[in-house]
Amino acid sequence: MAPVEVEFGPVQTPNEAKFVSSIGLPFLQAAQNEDGGWGFRAGSQSRIEATSWALLTLRGRDSTTEIQQLGFRFLRAMQLPDGSWPSAVAQNVGCWATSLAAWALLADPESRTAVAAALRWICVDWPRGSSFITRMIRKIAATSQVTSQNHSLRGWGWTPHTASWVEPTAFALIALDQAPKDLLPSNANSRGELARALIFDRMCPGGGWNCGNPMVYGVPGDPLVEPTVWALLALRDEPNRRESLMSLEWLEKNVTAGLGPGSLALARICLETYGRAWPEIAPQLGDQYETSQFLESVPVMAWTCLALSPREGWLDAGAEGRADAVR
C-alpha cells in the first residue's frame, strides 16, 4: 500500500479557534469522569467509544497531557483479557469500540502491548454473516433475493459473530492502517484487503454509504453522512477511484442542510482530508451550538473540535511507525 498523504485542515479562522478554546476544549476537559473516562454526555457513565473520541481530539494538545494520561489509563484498565473492549464498562464481550480504543492508544507509548492485543483480537474477529455455512443457508433461503451484495466479502461487525457493516469495518481499517507495522498480526493485510473490497461493494448506487444495505428488495438505500465519512476516510488512499469520487460528490451535495452538528463536523473533516473545500453555504457549527448545545454530546463536541482545528497527525499516527518498520 502506498504511503498516504494526509491533507491537514485549513488554518483556523479566529472564530473557529475561539470556539475550540473557549467552548469545545473546556467542555471536554470538564466532562472527564474521575475514573479518567468520558461518557456520551457530561456526567454520564464512562464509555469506551466516548473516551476514545475525546482522546483522539485532545491528542497533541500539550495543555491536556495529564488529562490524556488519565484517559489512557482508563482505557487500559477496561481492556478485556482477550484484547478487546466492550462498549459499556460492565459488559464482558468486546465490540467495535476496540478499533477506536486501539486508535486512541496509539498516541501513548505505554500502551503498545494493549494495542497489539487489540489488533490481534480485531484480526481474529470474523463476522458470521459471511461464513460459508451462512452463505449456503442464504443461497437456499427465500431471503436470498432481498439484498444484492457480495456475501463472500468480510469486514467487521458492531458486535462479534454477527454481520459486516460499513462503520465498524472502516474503524477497524483505520486502526490497522494507523498502527505501526511491528504491532500488526500476520493476516492484517489480507483482512484489510477483504474489508476494503466489502466497503466498495456496499456503496449505495448513487455514491455514499449507509450502514451497509445498498439495496433492499431492489430499492436503493439512501446514503447517510456518518457512514460515508468513515468509509471515505478508511479508503482515503484511493481518492481517484470511481466509488470515492462519486461518494465525495454525494457528500458535497449533502452537507448544506439538515445535518446535526456531529455529521457536519465529520463531513468537514472528510472533505478537507480529500483536499475539497468546505462549501460556503454549509451551516456553521457554532450556530448549531447556540440552538441545542449539541445535546451535551461528548463525541459531537470532540468531532467539532477536530473539524475546527488543524489536524496534524490525527489520521496519520502510524505513518512514522510504518516508515520505521520499513526502514
Next chain:
Amino acid sequence: MQSAETVLLPPFQRPPSQVAIRRVASYEQDLFDVIYETLCEFSSGNRNGSKFQSINGKCVLLKPNFVGFDPLGAMNTHPAVVAAARESFLKLGAAQVLIGEGPALDRDTEAIVESVKLREYAGPLQRMFVDLNVDDVERVPLKTRASRLKELYLPKTVLGADFIVSMPKLKTHHWAGVTLSLKNMFGIVPGGCYGWPKNVLHWAGIDNSILDINAAVRPDFAIVDGINGMEGNGPIQGTPKRANVLVFGNDPVAVDATCCRIMGLLPEKVKYLAGAGTLLGHVNAEKIEQLGESIASVRTPFAVLKEFHKLREPGREKWN
C-alpha cells in the same frame, strides 16, 4: 421496573384489554383534545391493569418512532402527536414527561429529531429529549427465552421511568410484517452498545427479540399514529397510506392486533404477535373491549410485500 408477574400472564388469567380508536382528519386538528380526552377516559375508567391511577407526580417516558429524514411524513411518528401526548400527560399530573428514542440506522439523532421538527412542536430538546442510543445503561437479565439473548444492556432512562408509552407509526414492515407498538420497542435497545443497526437483535431473530424486549420492558400504554401511515416496503421505503386514526390502549398487544385489523391483516398470522398473545397481552378480539370508532368503520387495507401475503384477511388479496 415491572415485575414478571404483571407482565407475563396467559390469556385466560389476563383481564380483557381496552383499545380506543379515534378518527382524526389531519395533524392540523386539535390533537391535544383528542388525546387528553381519550387518556381521561382510560384514567377515569380505572381500566384493568392501568397505572393511570398512580400517574400523579410520576415520570412518563414517551417512545415515538423516529427513523430518519421523512419528506413524505409517513415514516416517523408525527411530532404533533408526540407533543400533544406530552402535554396531556403533564395535565394528567405527571411530574415529568420525557421523550426518548434510539434510532436504529442513523447515528445522527439530533438531525433526525430536528428534521421531524420535534423542537417546534414540543419546545427545547434539552432535558426533555433523551437519545436512548447513548444513555447510561444497566444490565437486564431477560425474563423470557424466546430468543437466545438472555440479557440486554438497556437505557437507565427507560428502566427508571414509571410509565412507558410506546408511540409508533402505523406501518407494514419488510422483515416482521408490521411494525407497531411492540416492534417500536426495538428503539430502546441502545446503539451505543449494539451498533447501528442493532444487528444482534436480527441474529437473535427479530420476532423472538421483540417478545423478549417487551417481556423485559412492557409498555404501559400505546398510542399509534395512524393518521398517515406506511404500506408496502416499510418501515422506510414504503408508500404513504392515510388511515386517519389514532389508536390507544393499555395493552400493547391488543393495540397492535387492532391496528392489524384496521390494516386488513390477520394479527394471529403475524409471528411475533401470535407469540405475544400467549403471555404478553390479548390478540383475540373477544378479549379486547373496543372503544370509540369500530374497526369496520375505519378499516383501511394496507398493501404488504408478497412475503407477507399470508397476513391478509381472506378475500383481501386484490389490494396488493
